Amino acid sequence: MSGTLKRAMLGALVADAVCMPVHWYYDTAALDRDYPDLDSYQAPKHPHPDSILWRSKYTPRNKEADILHEQAKYWGQRGIHYHQFLAPGDNTLNYRLGLEFYQSVVSSGSYDPDAWLKRYIHCMRTPGWHKDTYVEEYHRAFFDNLARGRDAAQCGIKDIHIGGLTPVPFLLAALDAVDPLSAEPELDLVESHLALTHHGAPVAHAGRTLAWLITAIANGVSLRDAIAAHATGFTSAEQLSGWCDFDDRMVVGRQLTPACYLPDSFTASLYLAWKYHDDFSSAILANARCGGDNAHRGVVVGALLGAAQDIPERWLAGLRALNELNFENGRR
Numbered sequence: 001m002s003g004t005l006k007r008a009m010l011g012a013l014v015a016d017a018v019c020m021p022v023h024w025y026y027d028t029a030a031l032d033r034d035y036p037d038l039d040s041y042q043a044p045k046h047p048h049p050d051s052i053l054w055r056s057k058y059t060p061r062n063k064e065a066d067i068l069h070e071q072a073k074y075w076g077q078r079g080i081h082y083h084q085f086l087a088p089g090d091n092t093l094n095y096r097l098g099l100e101f102y103q104s105v106v107s108s109g110s111y112d113p114d115a116w117l118k119r120y121i122h123c124m125r126t127p128g129w130h131k132d133t134y135v136e137e138y139h140r141a142f143f144d145n146l147a148r149g150r151d152a153a154q155c156g157i158k159d160i161h162i163g164g165l166t167p168v169p170f171l172l173a174a175l176d177a178v179d180p181l182s183a184e185p186e187l188d189l190v191e192s193h194l195a196l197t198h199h200g201a202p203v204a205h206a207g208r209t210l211a212w213l214i215t216a217i218a219n220g221v222s223l224r225d226a227i228a229a230h231a232t233g234f235t236s237a238e239q240l241s242g243w244c245d246f247d248d249r250m251v252v253g254r255q256l257t258p259a260c261y262l263p264d265s266f267t268a269s270l271y272l273a274w275k276y277h278d279d280f281s282s283a284i285l286a287n288a289r290c291g292g293d294n295a296h297r298g299v300v301v302g303a304l305l306g307a308a309q310d311i312p313e314r315w316l317a318g319l320r321a322l323n324e325l326n327f328e329n330g331r332r
Helices: 002-022 028-034 069-074 093-108 113-125 137-147 167-178 187-194 201-218 223-230 237-243 264-275 280-289 294-308 313-318 320-324
Strands: none
Touching (some): 002 093, 002 201, 002 280, 002 320, 093 113, 093 294, 113 137, 167 294, 201 223, 201 294, 223 237, 223 294, 237 264, 264 280
8 A cells, every 4th residue: 555655645745836926816817817728737926816825914922932933024025935045846834844753753663743743843942944934823822822831732722724634645645654554544553643732522522534545546446436435525526527517626625615715625635536447647636726825735635646556757756745754756
């Protein structure tokens, strides 16, 4: 199973890197104008027409809660791209944390939630550890709670954002690397790990479902059969097949929100995975072109397509994170 789960992790990384420059574009006309040839890794352009950094705020309670560091000066300004300092093929913050988590588990040979929380806190407190300008609400809330004196294991918040699912493929790949998984995922562990930062039924339900889907595909079930069997709480094969007759932006934009909120964002991801079940590149590019929180939908679309098939070499060649991993490509 190891090769398949590594591919799922790589697929998620690829999907995020493709979406990075167009992340949180809700005006799809502006997306098409700014990135008319979105078929490769690209750098972010300025200004970002839909950026909300001008009204985003975070005041650290103390120096140990400072997680914006040198990026703080850009908050409150209009048009600032969330990922302005990333290069083509780079990954956004949540995926950088996924990489850090994978490497920490593999290097230590075991999963330890307390050890991970210490590493997470250290990374976020280290200036320059990542180059993202925007830091999501759950990070800010976690460190504010930490600054209030809460135990790290109690600093997560109730959340309904699809970004909360980002750890899933990294967790499965890491667990499998240190002790090959059985035919069934460790769903309680998946849920408890996600709850370190994201509490609540929406993330727990979607996280368990994503883990089931990835594991089913790793065990030889086709992508569509896996979705039909394990995603019944979100959608159905009949509904997904019917939506395939429409333009993607009609489905992810009108039928379903392109924003981050669960359960719609998870269902939107399943739709894109279903429609492009046999074409990795078409799936991740369609997801990117739908705009909205495409980077975090990418954890679902990229992981499912990556688990189901080989990732084209052109995506692996430009993926900067691949240099940090202990294997050369998704087929090892």
